[in-house]
Amino acid sequence: MKKIILVGRSEAGKTTLTQALKGEEIHYHKTQYINHYDAIIDTPGEYAQNVLLGRALALYTYEADVVGMVLAATEPYSLYPPCMASQTNRDTIGIVTKINSPKGNVPLADRWLHIAGCRKIFHVDSTTGEGVADILEYLREPGDVLRPAMENAAKATKQQEVTKNKQKSSKTIKTT
Ligand SMILES: Nc1nc2c(ncn2[C@@H]2O[C@H](COP(=O)(O)OP(=O)(O)OP(=O)(O)O)[C@@H](O)[C@H]2O)c(=O)[nH]1
Ligand SMILES: [Mg+2]
Numbered sequence: 001m002k003k004i005i006l007v008g009r010s011e012a013g014k015t016t017l018t019q020a021l022k023g024e025e026i027h028y029h030k031t032q033y034i035n036h037y038d039a040i041i042d043t044p045g046e047y048a049q050n051v052l053l054g055r056a057l058a059l060y061t062y063e064a065d066v067v068g069m070v071l072a073a074t075e076p077y078s079l080y081p082p083c084m085a086s087q088t089n090r091d092t093i094g095i096v097t098k099i100n101s102p103k104g105n106v107p108l109a110d111r112w113l114h115i116a117g118c119r120k121i122f123h124v125d126s127t128t129g130e131g132v133a134d135i136l137e138y139l140r141e142p143g144d145v146l147r148p149a150m151e152n153a154a155k156a157t158k159q160q161e162v163t164k165n166k167q168k169s170s171k172t173i174k175t176t
Contacts, residue, residue: 001039001146002139006095007057008070009079010045013097013126017070018042020126021136023150034060039139048079058087066139067092071113073104078112085117094118095135100125133158 006014018040019026031044034056041064047053061067067090069080085092094113099106106123113121122138124131136150145151 001141001144002065002091003039003041003063004066004068004135004139005041005043005057005061005064006068006070007043007048008045008072008095009048009075012045012070012072012075013124014042014045014070016126017095017097017124017132017135020124020129020132021150023147023152026127036063061088061090064090066090068095068135069093069113069116069118070095070097071109072096072098072101073106073109074098074101075109078109078116080112080116082115083117092118093135093138094121096121096123097126099123099130100128128160129156130160130164133161 006017008014015029015031016026018035018037021040022037031042033044035042041060043057043060047057067085067088069085069092071078071080071094073096094110094116096106096109096113098104110121120138122131122135124135126132133155136146140146
């Protein structure tokens with residue numbers, strides 16, 4: 001499995017996404033230092049918010065295969081400067097969290113991540129698991145066998161997406 005480092009401001013949802021990707025129960029935990037797991041590096045938001053600590057993030061990207069730039073759909077502005085993705089020689093993906101929040105603006109978050117240089121952008125609600133399987137699939141390498149909890153998380157979210165798509169198509173049929 002490709003190793004991903006999650007960066008983004010505090011409360012963006014990096015730790016919650018880490019728990020969802022690992023198939024763990026979701027519980028709040030304030031990140032106070034870099035948490036380096038097998039396939040995920042979870043970083044504190046303050047590292048992205050402080051220019052000096054930001055240098056540590058730059059170094060940690062070398063430990064990863066993929067940089068995940070996390071942005072909650074509810075964020076009032078983006079911390080990421082234009083073309084920030086070009087600052088790393090790792091694959092960079094955008095991840096929009098809190099996509100179901102009534103106060104969220106997913107298209108705006110997409111735009112900010114696009115301007116920052118993310119060509120591929122994932123949408124997740126880590127609390128329900130929506131979209132998490134897509135990230136797992138992206139990180140999965142040939143021959144990878146996910147831990148049972150991760151495999152279950154991937155299956156559960158795929159199932160949720162199938163149900164959601166079915167509901168969407170039945171709505172379309174009703175309205176046409
Ligand atoms: N509804 C919803 N809530 C989320 C989502 N992701 C995170 N949250 C909530 O947002 C809050 C902050 O999430 P964290 O995962 O701790 O944020 P973080 O980016 O790790 O923050 P720091 O550790 O401070 O850097 C928590 O209360 C989460 O439950 C999401 O996708 N959907
Ligand atoms: Mg955290």
